[in-house]
Amino acid sequence: MRVGPYESVGRLGAGGMGEVFLATPDAASPGHYEPDALVAVKVIRRDIAGDPAFRARFRREIAVAASVRSPYVARLVGGDAEAAEPWLATEYVAGPNLAEAVRAHGPLPLGAVAALGAGLAHALAAVHAAGALHRDLKPANVLLGADGPKLIDFGVARALGATTMTSTGLLVGTPGFMSPEHVAGGRHVVAASDVFCLASVLAYAASGGDPFGDGPVAAVLYRVSRAEARLDEVPAGLREVLAACLVPEPGDRPAPHEVADRLDALRDVTGAPGWPAPVVAAIEEIRRDTLQLCASGRPLLPLPAAPQATPATPTPTQTPTWTPPGPVAPPVHG
Known part of the structure; x- marks a missing residue:
């Protein structure tokens, strides 16, 4: 074809x-x-x-x-x-996406989570510098490659200031990895909303559990709307950084480059920041x-029946064994 x-x-x-x-x-x-x-x-x-x-x-x-x-x-x-x-x-x-890696091998060690988070924070800084928002940052949209994490899928990305609602009134995003602004509906998602979602993803990577729990979607969304994240299973060194991102008011959250700086520093003191051996083997x-x-010439994956309301499977991307580079300067408008 x-x-x-x-x-x-x-x-x-x-x-x-x-x-x-x-x-x-x-x-x-x-x-x-x-x-x-x-x-x-x-x-x-x-x-x-x-x-x-x-x-x-x-x-x-x-x-x-x-x-x-x-x-x-x-x-x-x-x-x-x-x-x-x-x-x-x-x-x-x-490489696997983050959800697949955690399901198969358990939570990532602290150094790997810090390096993962720093990379994703730099990615968000680049997205925002391009005048856009990602709006659907979740474990399935993060690929673990040999040369580091890769953020994928801009299918619901929007220009800064766009509403979180579709024309039919449906929320855009994934319930356990939304921000309070997503849930509010009438309010607009801002750059800080992606930061909130990033912290949720890192809490999942570090603990292996959804930060806002499970149960009925309405209950999950209620906890998200009140920023009631469970961080008790997140290592102490990371918990403070994530807690700063998971506050209800967008204006009180750090910017992506500030998150990257804090996670770069945490990565440097933890040592061994690359992927753990089982993830390297999976890659x-x-x-x-x-x-x-x-x-x-055989198909790479058996194809499940495709539900009509589900977006296309996110695209994977390329790699071999990763040692994270030093801090990356935040991108500027070009």
């Missing part, structure tokens, strides 16, 4: 909006795929692409992804919102299996 200038070599997954393929530039020889040349291509179904509102949203997703520059954000390599089947291609990151296994399966 050909998508734009790319040739599909396998299928990564599917969702209600379409499918995600692993692809390579069509100049590559069959069976000779360079890991760094692989891309993840999200292709939207024709029937959905016929909706002008959805096509406008997809056009915005491409524009946001193209405008963000950060080593901690999956790099956009191409996209066409006007095609019969709109598509978007990002670098392929061979290498995914990388190896990806290349083998590409060469064989």
Whole structure:
């Protein structure tokens, strides 16, 4: 299957909006795929692409992804919102997402969480510098690659000041990883809302549990609205940083670069800030299996039945063993 200038070599997954393929530039020889040349291509179904509102949203997703520059954000390599089947291609990151890693191997050690958080905070600084908000920062949208974390999926990203509600009155986001501003509905999400969600993601990474508990969605949203996060299982050195981000008032939260500075400092004093051995092994296994399966031409993943209301499976991205770099200067407008 050909998508734009790319040739599909396998299928990564599917969702209600379409499918995600692993692809390579069509100049590559069959069976000779360079890991760094692989891309993840999200292709939207024709029937959905016929909706002008959805096509406008997809056009915005491409524009946001193209405008963000950060080593901690999956790099956009191409996209066409006007095609019969709109598509978007990002670098392929061979590695599990954070939710998969925690489910399979348990909470991450403190040094790894600090490094993860610093990288994601730098990513948010880049997103905000591009004049956008992510709005759906959750474990499934964080990939653990060999060269560090990568933030993905700008499908619900919006310009600064946009409302959190869709035209049909539905909340945008994931209940356990929303901010009080998401839940309020009538209020606007701001940059500090992403910071709140970042802290929730890091609490999950450090404890293995949802920071606002489980149960009925209404109960979870109520706890989110009151910023009643459970941090008792988060290591003490990290708890203070996260508590500062998980306060009800957006104006009282630190900016992304301030969070990054505090987590960089915490990472430096904890030592061994890379991924734990089981995650490193998982990354290498995914990388190896990806290349083998590409060469064989078999599907990379069995496809579940795609529920109509579920967004497409997030795209993965690329990697081999990561030692975090030093602090990255916050991006500036270009």
